[in-house]
Amino acid sequence: MRKTLNLNQSWTFLKDDDVDAIQAIFQNENCEPVDLPHTWNAIDGANGFEYYKGACWYRKEFTISSREQSNRVYIEFQGSNSITDVYVNTLHIGQHRGGYSIFRFDITEAIEFGKTNILAVKVDNTVYDDVYPQMADFTFFGGIYRDVNLVIANPVHFDLLDYGSQGIYIVQDEVTDERASLRIKSKITNERDQEMKVRLWVNLLDQQGQSAAYAAQEVFLASGETKEVSVPAVIENPELWNGRQNAYLYKANVSLTSFNDTIDEVSIPFGVRYFTVDPDQGFFLNGEHLPLHGVSRHQDRKDMGWAITKQEHKGDMELIKEIGATSIRLAHYQHDQYFYDLCDQEGMVIWAEIPFISVMSRTELEGTNAKQQMMELIRQNFNHPSIMFWGVQNEIQIGGDRPEVRRLVKELNDLTKKEDPTRLTTMANVSFVEMDDEYNYITDTIGYNHYFGWYGGKPEDFAGWLDRYHELNPKVKLCISEYGVEGILQYHTNNPKVKDYTEEYHALVHEKVWNIFAKRPYLWATYVWNMFDFGANIRNEGGVKGRNNKGLVTYDRKIKKDAFYLYKANWSDAKFVHITGKRFVDRPDSEISVKIYSNCDEVILHVNGAEVAAKTGNNHVFIFENVLMQDGLNEIKAVSRIGDVIHQDVARFNKIAEPNLSYEAPEDKGGVISNWFKMPEDADDDIVMEDLEITPHVYSSRDTIGALMDNEQANEVLKKYMGDLSENPMFDMLKSLKIDMIASLSDEFSDKLLYRLNKELIQIKK
Numbered sequence: 001m002r003k004t005l006n007l008n009q010s011w012t013f014l015k016d017d018d019v020d021a022i023q024a025i026f027q028n029e030n031c032e033p034v035d036l037p038h039t040w041n042a043i044d045g046a047n048g049f050e051y052y053k054g055a056c057w058y059r060k061e062f063t064i065s066s067r068e069q070s071n072r073v074y075i076e077f078q079g080s081n082s083i084t085d086v087y088v089n090t091l092h093i094g095q096h097r098g099g100y101s102i103f104r105f106d107i108t109e110a111i112e113f114g115k116t117n118i119l120a121v122k123v124d125n126t127v128y129d130d131v132y133p134q135m136a137d138f139t140f141f142g143g144i145y146r147d148v149n150l151v152i153a154n155p156v157h158f159d160l161l162d163y164g165s166q167g168i169y170i171v172q173d174e175v176t177d178e179r180a181s182l183r184i185k186s187k188i189t190n191e192r193d194q195e196m197k198v199r200l201w202v203n204l205l206d207q208q209g210q211s212a213a214y215a216a217q218e219v220f221l222a223s224g225e226t227k228e229v230s231v232p233a234v235i236e237n238p239e240l241w242n243g244r245q246n247a248y249l250y251k252a253n254v255s256l257t258s259f260n261d262t263i264d265e266v267s268i269p270f271g272v273r274y275f276t277v278d279p280d281q282g283f284f285l286n287g288e289h290l291p292l293h294g295v296s297r298h299q300d301r302k303d304m305g306w307a308i309t310k311q312e313h314k315g316d317m318e319l320i321k322e323i324g325a326t327s328i329r330l331a332h333y334q335h336d337q338y339f340y341d342l343c344d345q346e347g348m349v350i351w352a353e354i355p356f357i358s359v360m361s362r363t364e365l366e367g368t369n370a371k372q373q374m375m376e377l378i379r380q381n382f383n384h385p386s387i388m389f390w391g392v393q394n395e396i397q398i399g400g401d402r403p404e405v406r407r408l409v410k411e412l413n414d415l416t417k418k419e420d421p422t423r424l425t426t427m428a429n430v431s432f433v434e435m436d437d438e439y440n441y442i443t444d445t446i447g448y449n450h451y452f453g454w455y456g457g458k459p460e461d462f463a464g465w466l467d468r469y470h471e472l473n474p475k476v477k478l479c480i481s482e483y484g485v486e487g488i489l490q491y492h493t494n495n496p497k498v499k500d501y502t503e504e505y506h507a508l509v510h511e512k513v514w515n516i517f518a519k520r521p522y523l524w525a526t527y528v529w530n531m532f533d534f535g536a537n538i539r540n541e542g543g544v545k546g547r548n549n550k551g552l553v554t555y556d557r558k559i560k561k562d563a564f565y566l567y568k569a570n571w572s573d574a575k576f577v578h579i580t581g582k583r584f585v586d587r588p589d590s591e592i593s594v595k596i597y598s599n600c601d602e603v604i605l606h607v608n609g610a611e612v613a614a615k616t617g618n619n620h621v622f623i624f625e626n627v628l629m630q631d632g633l634n635e636i637k638a639v640s641r642i643g644d645v646i647h648q649d650v651a652r653f654n655k656i657a658e659p660n661l662s663y664e665a666p667e668d669k670g671g672v673i674s675n676w677f678k679m680p681e682d683a684d685d686d687i688v689m690e691d692l693e694i695t696p697h698v699y700s701s702r703d704t705i706g707a708l709m710d711n712e713q714a715n716e717v718l719k720k721y722m723g724d725l726s727e728n729p730m731f732d733m734l735k736s737l738k739i740d741m742i743a744s745l746s747d748e749f750s751d752k753l754l755y756r757l758n759k760e761l762i763q764i765k766k
Contacts, residue, residue, distance in 0.1 A: 001265065002151065002154070002157065002264055002265065002266075004076075004149050004151050005150040005151075007148045007150060008037070008147055009036075011035065011036060011059065011060045011144075012031045012032070012033060012059040012060070013032050013040075013058055014030060014031045014057040014059075015040055016056065017122070021057040022120040024089070034058075036144050036145075036307075037143075037146055037147070037306075038058075038145065039141045039145045039304075040052055040142050041142055041143070042141075042303055042304055045305045045535050045537065046139060046302065046305075046535035046546040047537075047545055051546075053126050054126055056122070056124075056142065056143070057120060057121065058123065058144055059118065060118075062117050063115065064114070065113065068152055069113045070155070071108075071154060071155065072108045073108045073150060073151070073152050074108075074151040074153065075104060076149040076150070076151050077103055077104075077144065077146070077148055078336065078337065079102075079144075079336065080096070080099065080121070080143070081099030081140060081141060082099030082126075082140065083095065083124045083128065084096045084121060084144075085122040086107075086121055087120040088107045088111060088118070088119055089117055091110045093105045093107055097128075098132070098369060100335075100355065101373060101380060102164035102337070102380055103376075104160050123142060123143060124142070125142030130361060130363070130368070132354070133358065134358065134359040134399075135357075136332060137536050137548065138332070138548070141305040141535070145306040154263040155190065156192060156196050156221065156258070157191075157256070157264040158266055159189045163372075165382070166266055166380075166383070167186060167187045167188075167189075168184065168185070168186050168187075168268060169185040169383065170183075170270045172272060172273075172422050175238070175272045175274040179234060179235070179236055179237075179238070180234065182204075182213070182234065182235070185228065185229070186200060186228070186230075187228050187229075188200070188221060188229060189225075190221035190223060190224065195221060195223055196220075197218065197220050197258075198221065198256045198263065199256070199257045199258075200218075200219050201254070201257060202214065202215045202231050202252065202253075203252070203253045204235060205250060205251045206239065206250055207239075207249070207250075212235045212250060214233075215232065216231075217229060235272065238272050240274075241271025241272060241273040241386075242273065243326060243348075244347040247346060247386075248271055249270065249345065249385070250271065251269055251270075252269075253266075254267075268383050269344060270383050271344065271386075274286055274287070275388055277444070278524075279475050279476060279477045279478070279522060280521070280522050281522065282522060282524045283525060291326065292327035292479075292524060292526070293324065293325050293326050294327035294525050295320060295328060296330075296528065296530045297316065297328055297329070297331065297335075298331060298332075298530060299336065299339075300535050301532075301556065302556040303556075312557075313338050313339045313342060316557070317339070317342045319531070319532075319553055319557065319560075320531060321346060322568065323531075323568050324568055324572030324574075326347075326349060326571075327351070327525055328350055328351070328531075329351040329481065329527040330350060331353065331394070332394050334354070334381070337381075340352075340381055341384075344384050349386060349388055351388075351391055351426060351525075351527070352389070352391065353390070354370060354392070354412075355373065355394075356370045356393045356394070356408075357393070357394040357395060359396070359398060359399035360396060360402065365408075367412065374390075374392070374412055375419065378390065378416065378419045382420065388423055389424050389445065390416045390420065390423055390426070391426050391427055391428065393412065393428070394449075394481075395430035397430045397439070398736075399736040399737070400736045400737065406439075409442055413442050413443050424445055425444045425445070427442070427443050428481035429448050430449055431448060433448070435472050440473060444477065445478075445524060446476055447478075448478070448480060449480075449481050450462065450483055451482070451483060452513075453485060453498060453509045454484070454485040454499075454509070459513050459516075460512060460516070462483075462513055463516045466480075466516070470522050477524050478524065482527060483529060484509075484528055484529040484550040485498075485505065485510075485550060486501050486506065486541060487506025488542045488543070488549050489554070489559060489561065490543075490663070491503065491663055492663040493505075493663065494592075496508050501541070502665075503561055503562055503581070503583060503584070504562075504580075506550075507563040510563040510566050510567070511566055511619075511621060514566065518619075528567070530551045531551060531553060532551040532554075532557065533548060533551035533554055533555040535547060535548075542665050542666075543665060543666050562580040565578035566621075568599070569597045575640070575642060575645070575647050576647055577638045577647045577648055578597045578649050579596055580597060581595065582652075586654050586660040586663070587629060587656065588655070588656055588659050589629065590628065591627060592627050593624065594624040594651075595623050595624075596621070596638045597620060597621060598617060598622060600642065601616060601640075602614055602615070603617070603640050604639045604640070605637070606635075606637040607628070607635075607637075608630065608635055609635070612627065629655040633652055634653045636650065636653065637649070638650075687755070687756070689752065692755070692762060694762055695762075697765060698762045698764060699764045699765075701754055702739070703738060704738050705718070705734050706735030706736060708739075709726070711764065711766075713764045714764050717764075721753065739757065
């Protein structure tokens with residue numbers, strides 16, 4: 001029978017690349033003891049551009065009992081970023097390229113049974129041009145940041161080398177309310193030196209432990225053969241997996257027997273369901289409309305990076321449940337199996353994706369690694385009922401309009417549909433992709449990442465954009481895959497406006513945008529970017545380095561921003577009252593507005609012990625105007641009574657004589673463009689912009705930065721306005737981008753600057 005032994009404890013770590021680490025005897029004064037999960041970027045990974053990238057070594061001693069000599073031994077890594085080389089007793093066992101999926105190696109021939117063995121692992125988080133992601137707006141934490149196990153199995157077993165999967169796939173051929181027609185597809189390996197006859201048993205159990213379906217089949221295996229076997233099974237009158245309402249899970253016990261011995265057995269929770277997306281009415285689960293109120297999630301946490309435990313995963317899920325979400329976009333890579341398990345158990349509808357993001361390799365044009373990661377994602381997660389969407393790319397258009405990028409996106413979609421025709425494909429287009437571009441017609445469904453109200457435009461612009469898109473593409477199944485704004489709890493104002501980084505503007509944008517989304521049933525989902533603040537080494541905004549602050553909850557998960565409660569009021573049935581602006585303590589005003597988020601029908605306001613007014617809400621927002629403040633401390637209480645149950649919240653504001661200047665973000669707030677290069681002062685305010693004739697025969701803002709830099713004269717113009725971009729930490733990505741595309745991402749790049757740049761560039765012939 002199969003055994004799994006955890007190896008997380010008692011490792012030695014060296015933050016350096018020393019090839020002697022594979023030797024049996026190895027001494028280095030810089031080694032330190034660590035346990036897994038571990039990352040070497042727990043602290044520096046969210047503090048700006050400078051964080052350690054390179055090769056590091058892990059070492060561990062382990063022993064396998066001599067009683068296991070007749071079995072096979074595998075080493076299993078559940079997550080190691082991003083290129084991992086494994087050595088056992090100085091022998092190179094194998095290399096895995098990619099930082100997010102499970103991978104295993106057979107180490108049987110390398111180990112000495114009954115003796116001490118040396119496991120040495122080199123992990124490298126350097127970006128290589130044939131491994132994804134190439135570039136992204138999040139930190140690439142290095143290390144063995146998930147569990148490591150030894151798996152000991154009989155030589156005849158379910159395949160452990162099938163892209164890191166379980167080797168067993170529960171295929172839902174057809175599911176209705178009355179009947180679930182399934183195929184249990186197994187890959188069985190015979191590593192004995194003789195042919196074998198085994199019996200495959202499939203027993204599907206309900207939650208009471210009763211058999212819901214049963215099947216068996218004899219299997220003949222030649223020596224060294226891996227055979228795929230499919231066994232049909234039918235569950236009559238199934239209990240459907242029905243999201244948050246009823247996340248019902250069956251259990252598949254799949255085993256192999258030889259005579260009287262069970263030689264391998266795997267137990268897999270699964271749920272049966274059917275779903276569809278309608279271009280006019282949105283998402284349907286088991287024939288019923290289900291609004292996908294979604295949030296996106298990155299896996300890192302403050303001072304831990306990606307090296308989190310089940311406790312942190314569980315904590316994230318509890319917060320997502322509290323807000324009332326029904327769907328999660330697990331961005332931008334494969335997440336931990338434990339979190340997918342939680343999604344199954346809690347009834348979340350999941351968008352799972354690979355890190356084919358922002359930029360495609362300039363040298364490896366077949367997309368081999370992207371395809372590998374897609375195969376791993378699908379095969380390792382095939383049995384999770386919560387996953388209903390496979391994401392093939394995110395904003396890959398940022399790297400430029402290249403034919404090989406379009407071809408690879410199509411190939412990834414085709415590969416995904418071949419691997420799993422039972423689910424839907426999707427992708428997230430960057431905002432500047434035209435509405436009639438072919439990118440909108442490749443996958444089953446489509447998402448757009450739009451940031452109206454932050455990277456240009458107003459929040460209200462969503463309404464017009466969405467309606468125009470739906471009118472132009474009435475058959476396309478559209479969602480908003482990302483939207484949001486930065487919100488830093490240090491900053492506050494009575495007059496929120498774009499790029500002030502205040503908690504008030506953060507909440508106000510979400511108010512406006514959600515009201516627009518809620519009125520458009522044709523959106524099959526919307527995903528807040530992001531549920532949590534996360535590490536992003538390339539960022540330096542609002543006085544905060546190395547972090548994306550768009551989350552509804554802080555990086556350490558300790559504080560829920562006001563916008564969290566806006567969504568909770570709209571999505572959750574759990575009654576509550578929340579006074580916004582609690583962190584805006586010091587107020588110089590004699591009168592203030594008090595805003596409350598609540599899903600109660602009526603809220604009563606008390607000020608300094610006296611009842612002031614009662615209001616009914618407008619879209620779960622209650623605003624009390626002209627609330628008088630007395631000098632010094634003021635206590636504000638909001639109360640809602642439902643029968644005998646009282647829901648209330650209390651805030652305390654301090655009336656002061658002068659504004660608290662610490663509530664204002666620094667003048668140099670940063671931003672998406674200024675993160676990439678220092679923007680020049682927009683001089684020549686009186687310049688008259690005339691029409692410029694831009695043809696394909698001259699250089700202009702329509703060219704990529706790389707093309708401009710390849711021409712000596714054009715490069716001098718670039719340096720004049722943008723500095724020496726070759727010294728920029730983002731250079732590898734920037735050289736793929738067109739100036740026009742960069743300008744479209746933010747209003748930091750003014751029309752006058754673009755005009756001045758083009759006026760000089762068009763003088764240079766190609």
